[in-house]
Amino acid sequence: MTREECRTLCTAEERAYYNGWNFTHLGGRWEEETVPWDFREEIAAWLDGESSFLDLASGGYGFLLSLNPKPGQAFYAEPDEQAAAILRQRFAPHGVEVRRVVDGEDLPFSDSRFDAVYTRYGDFCPREAARVLKKGGVFLAQQSAGVDGVFNGIPFPGWEKDAGAQDLSALIAQLEDAGMQVLKGEEAYPAIRFRDVGALVYWIHAAGWQPSSFTAENREEALWQLAQSLEEEGSLLCREHRFFVLARKLN
Numbered sequence: 543m544t545r546e547e548c549r550t551l552c553t554a555e556e557r558a559y560y561n562g563w564n565f566t567h568l569g570g571r572w573e574e575e576t577v578p579w580d581f582r583e584e585i586a587a588w589l590d591g592e593s594s595f596l597d598l599a600s601g602g603y604g605f606l607l608s609l610n611p612k613p614g615q616a617f618y619a620e621p622d623e624q625a626a627a628i629l630r631q632r633f634a635p636h637g638v639e640v641r642r643v644v645d646g647e648d649l650p651f652s653d654s655r656f657d658a659v660y661t662r663y664g665d666f667c668p669r670e671a672a673r674v675l676k677k678g679g680v681f682l683a684q685q686s687a688g689v690d691g692v693f694n695g696i697p698f699p700g701w702e703k704d705a706g707a708q709d710l711s712a713l714i715a716q717l718e719d720a721g722m723q724v725l726k727g728e729e730a731y732p733a734i735r736f737r738d739v740g741a742l743v744y745w746i747h748a749a750g751w752q753p754s755s756f757t758a759e760n761r762e763e764a765l766w767q768l769a770q771s772l773e774e775e776g777s778l779l780c781r782e783h784r785f786f787v788l789a790r791k792l793n
Contacts, residue, residue, distance in 0.1 A: 555758070556757065588657070594617075603629055
């Protein structure tokens with residue numbers, strides 16, 4: 543790959559990015575190691591055919607539908623207005639209602655409304671999640687405490703290592719303060735591999751770890767250096783810090 547080809551690829555991937563935690567565009571151009579828990583199975587274990595639940599912006603609609611929601615019993619919270627409009631069309635045949643939620647500290651639902659509330663990498667307020675849960679209801683979250691920003695041993699300039707969510711211990715304390723009993727808490731450090739540098743550019747935007755000042759243009763030199771490393775190593779590798787928590791509302 544020439545430098546000009548690298549520039550063209552990275553610019554095209556930046557323009558291809560739309561919105562949200564969605565990597566279907568990348569196809570087989572990236573992969574991440576699995577974590578030791580199965581988030582879907584953790585949720586499903588607490589649901590039955592009558593359970594009501596709320597998905598706090600967990601990305602797309604396939605994950606929610608895999609939980610076999612009963613029409614009228616499942617809700618999806620989405621902060622982006624355009625994404626919410628698209629999801630309403632996709633969810634409508636399945637009886638899932640989409641609500642636009644800009645502020646996680648002010649959910650548009652009554653007290654004790656849901657049997658379960660969950661999120662994968664979405665923003666949330668522990669006290670507000672507890673408010674909308676029924677007594678004995680559960681809250682589940684899969685979050686990231688950030689990515690190390692070191693690719694094949696090369697630090698990416700300006701990378702904010704703490705740009706992800708808070709760590710597991712801090713979240714456990716917040717959930718307990720909100721009146722919930724933490725039943726599980728796990729952490730993992732999976733590797734992430736990119737097959738081309740353009741995939742990395744798209745992923746940085748979609749994952750949202752870095753500030754809006756990141757562009758393919760202002761990091762052109764770093765991206766070119768990584769493209770050369772990728773040709774030598776066959777991929778770009780970094781590590782993410784992820785964690786999972788399951789809590790139950792006590793009262």
